Amino acid sequence: MTPDGQESTIEQLREEMALLRGELDQVTAQLNRVDARTNIHGQAIDDIETTARLASAAAEQARAAADQATIGDAPGAEHAGGTANGTTEVQAGHGVDMTTLVPWVENNITTLIARKVPTTDGAPKWCQCWWDHAEGIARLEAARQAWVALCGAGGTGLVTYFDYLDRVVLAPLTSETGPFARCGPRQHTVERPLGHTPPPPEVYGDPTPAATHIAPATSSPLPSATGP
Secondary structure, eight states: OOHHHHHHHHHHHHHHHHHHHHHHHHHHHHHHHHHHHHHHHHHHHHHHHHHHHHHHHHHHHHHHHHHHHHHHTSTTOHHHHHHHHHHHHHHHHSSOOHHHHHHHHIIIIITTOOOOOOSSSOSOOOOTTGGGOHHHHHHHHHHHHHHHHHHTTOTTHHHHHHHHIIIIIIHHHTSTTSTTTTOBTTBOOOOOOOOOOOOOGGGGTSSSOGGGGSOOOOSOSSOOOOOO
């Protein structure tokens, strides 16, 4: 083989190797995307399982509450029934019961959960006046209800609760974009809610929807909380 032929063969091999590297890079990128999708789907399945466990535990709790209410309606149990009904009314009709939530957060979050909170910028962010943040109240009340439902579930109930607490409650609350983002050990700032602009009537498919006659709410969906 002549020197020119050898150089041509080497150059051809280099081109083929470059093509193979390109194809390998493409396959690697595809595998990375598949792996990312697999992780997302796995997390979604975990969330579904957590939600199913919470729903099952909540159903058990609701049945127990209904049984208790039935007992309360029996003769001689008038006082107990009134207490149970009063508690239900506070929870369902008047927002969050802060007299229950504040001590629960103190006992199960603020004096139990330990995180290295930076003194300057950076997550995790925590606000010792959490009760002055509407989203903080909402998420921590959700955590309390999950704790009530899962504590008596047995098995992996508490594991499910702590996973829910970390990912669904504390992670968004203490992130750099969460409601405590501008708070710190010596600072407290209440973030404004995202806000809402009422849509035009044609969005509802009705020229005169009932919602257009109602002034948009300006207050937080949760009642203004006071300190413990």
